[in-house]
Amino acid sequence: MKNVVIQDFEKNYAEILTDFDRYNFQEEWQENTSWQLKLSVSKTDANQFTFDLINFESTVLFDNQEFVIKQMNHKFNGLRQTKEVTAVHIMYTMQYDFQYDVISGKKTISQLLHHIFDKNTQGFTWSTVGTFPSVEQENFGNSNLLDLVNEVLDDYFAVVIADKKHLTFYSKNSYGAKTENTIRYRYNTDEITLDCDTTNLRTEIRGNMSGYFPPVVYRNKEAFERWGLRIATPVDDERYTDENSMKLRLENELQYYPAISCNVIMKLPYELEKGDYVVIVLHELNMNLDVQLVGYNKYPLALARPPELTLSNSKKDMINIQRDIIKTIKKLKKGASK
Template sequence: MAKMLDKIVVITEDTREILSSVIPDTFQEQRTVNQNWTISFNAYDDNSVAYSLLVPQACVSWKGQEFVIKQSQPQFNAGTNIIQVQATHVGYEVSRVVQTNVNTGVKTYSVNDVLSFYLSGNQFGYTWEVIGDFPNQQIENLGGSNGQDMLSKIVKTWDNAIFSPDNKNIRIMSTDNFYYDEGKAITYLGNSSSVQLNYDSTGITNKVLCKSEAKEGTGQDGNPPEYYFEPFYVQDDSSIAKYGIIEHNPISDNRFHDPDSMRAYAKSQLQPEATLSIQVNYLMQEQEEIKVGQVRTLIIPEIDLRTKVRVTQTSTHPLSANQASTAQLNSTAQTILDYNNSLRLGFDTAKYNQEDITSAINDAINSNKNAIDKIDSALNNSTSDNTLNVATGTIKLHRSNDIVYVSVNLTNVLYDNPVATFPEAYVPSTQISDNFTITSNGANYIVNYTLSTQGVFQITGIMSLTGEQAQLKQFSGQLNYLK
């Protein structure tokens, strides 16, 4: 039985009616940071009051948040009446607020100043809240537009601003306050069936010419114009060293009259690194619903990638037991660094392995002794598989180049006792004491293990993310390491 908060309620000025005829697999919630927040669903005609109220501009409530119906499409087919509904979060209806006055000229504002200028005394019941630190910024000719333009102005002027409405409370949060880390992970072939990474260098810029606007009142009556500062370049040396010079169009902005403020602004307009966008299919579990604003650890064992990512877009089917959710993950500078390191590691190990093979072939040819055996040995060393049947389950080993992948499936964990002894081909050169993440009954756990230089693999403990020791009778997990 769904909780009251998870029911869809149709709201009017006089009543609140629970909508019981929603077709579960059709219900979808979509949200993208600073862009949109919508729900959509199909419902059948059950002759209820709630169904009859599904008309444009009516409000529906979902998980305590109100959405305004923007599209409703009744369909009549073979005696069955169905309506398709799409609704937008009421926070985006702030576009109904219009500020007709204009503060002319370039002036300095805080985020609260902008919100107050537009929303003070509005007739639609919108309030506002600023959460986090934002430096004052200069804005030219503020006003003469609606509340949606107000939001666009804020997120464009303050690049760390996130619009996160709570019903009609227009909240502007800093990125530090909006994103939160609960220690949860997204693991490929764990709670995610697919991960797509898109590494794009199209927008890289690492050098820009900064030019001053002419001072007001100069350049008239045949006199030359005067400028606040001489033109100068801003550049990112590390990006230039990596990619060469990729120049941005020259920047000139009347808001900046001193070179230091122009330099800081110009630096913010450069994109010195390629972007990394990540899309995942997420197998949603009740205790681990994926949400915009979460910080997750993305784990892809195949490329030895383990990095923090921000969830910036979700498309979920919270009433369906059959449909997976999708999420867009935003890369940070550290994410890109981690990804580059994983690629470099893969390249280096492949390179070293190829060098080993080439060396073995050359030695065999030069010595003309046991050539075929040496070549076969070098080639077989690049990949290998092994399955260990132990008393408590199975441990599968796969070696690709110098990376060993381990899949553990145990029915009973014996603390302080060796679980298995790995064959020599999988034994690391130095002892490993590490951990990996598993999911059991919707909860994440950290499994600590050691692997000695004698090949003794041992589980030393299983802890919940809150630090309590867990007693699991059965679990499956994956880990990998450099041999």
């Protein structure tokens, strides 16, 4: 059975947590957005020392990962004390480091990651997997490291997966394993919610003429034969200064199949890694659908409580759409302050 260990901020003590609410111990993850633990502990004779270690900026060690307590609700009810905490993954502490210098010009993802992390003060390391475009950058830097990483994720269509303080950046087409796992309605789940949307379904997209190369057109042949010609808004982004990078951008941008997102509550424990692909089978709709895990709520210490999964085949699921909205708001505020 997995243990939960509490470590004080100074790292003088690390003790296994006992006598707490294991059933509601929760792990939440959303792709490129959040990764955190939630737990509730009442003070007893059996856990009083470890209970006192639970404080702001203390660490929760679980499943070979490290999470830092950022939110704590400390309740007093008679002689009973209870702490309800939220601890975020150690990767998000990169926001406490700052890159003052800026760089410009045509850059690969590796060049930007070197700029972000080569002099970081907290021991973060990184690697990349897959093929990424090169993108023209202007004054990249002068921000905390987390904001800069989020810019990289947006500009290079990347997904980041953390293992403690090592960050792996995947291109979209190299991320996630094709598994033989199947989610079958009325077999291993009785609750599936499907959101289907063809609003943004397009079969052809054109990249801008930046002066470096002629306009690039990407058409998905299979989708064109199925749905006919549906032209997407052209990508007008002068940061792409070579044709191959623009082609990668267009392939990542074009939503050439119906966007479907699923929320599934499993009946049984279900093993699935971040980004894995599974097949959802719905005989009622004659549907066999390949979808990717983009979020989950797990209860890893309660075998009787299966996970809640969020799966999607969309080029931009709701998580990324929300991040784009936040990014746009930040840009507008930045422009207004000039």
